[in-house]
Amino acid sequence: MNAVNKGGRGARLPPEVNRVLFVRNLPFKITAEEMYEVFGKYGPVRQIRVGNATDTRGTAFVVYEDIFDAKNACEHLQGFNILGRYLIVLYYQQNKVTKKMNLQKKEEELKELKTRYGVGDD
CATH class of the missing domain: 1.20.5 (Single alpha-helices involved in coiled-coils or other helix-helix interfaces)
Structure with missing residues (x-):
């Protein structure tokens, strides 16, 4: 299916838009289940990888099935407050x-x- 015609959603996306989001400033105690609950509201999630090493804590990769769902999540969850932390949501490059x-x-x-x-x- 061509992304341009998918459900009539938008003609062109900026080049940095993709299905993988990089999330920073997460609460260290957030669980994978909580991540799926928050990010799953914007569409089917293929995978979530939450950083658990000392240098990756507070970060995660969220992979969506659909690029438009990732775009929607990125736009809506940027600055979203979870447990007193404001999320930084970027497209993984x-x-x-x-x-x-x-x-x-x-x-x-x-x-x-x-x-x-x-x-x-x-």
């Missing part, structure tokens, strides 16, 4: 993550080359 990882890798390689060849940062 793989290229930004990859670009950041590539930059870190290049910096490490440069540092290694400088060490190997005795080049300083004087």
